[in-house]
Amino acid sequence: MRERRLSLQQCSQCSYTRxxxxxxCPECWSRNAVWCDVEPTGTIWSYTVYERALHPELKDAVPYTVAFIELAAGPVIPGRILCDEDSTPTIGDRVTGLFTDIDEEFTMLEWAPRQ
Ligand SMILES: [Zn+2]
Structure with a gap:
């Protein structure tokens, strides 16, 4: 994350992204894999709005939206959606990943609606 790259494991035998x-590999049982950078883009697969902060650091962000993002590369991953308080995301909305530095050691991948 610190390098602003989203890397996922890909099977060397069948190319399935794990x-x-x-x-x-759940598809071909191969033990061989490589790490590949993928584009941080996808669509909202499902989402929920948090009315209470899951972590104290997020208390000022309440209410905030957390979604499952179906990546263009295939897998579905969780992440926070950055949207205005008065706008509601829709399943199927296209989003782009943004790498946010939380502190000097931790960078988080968050998602914003794609224009
Ligand atoms: Zn495989």
């Missing part, structure tokens, strides 16, 4: 990373 998320979460695993020792065995």
């Amino acid at each position: 998320f979460p990373a695993s020792e065995l």
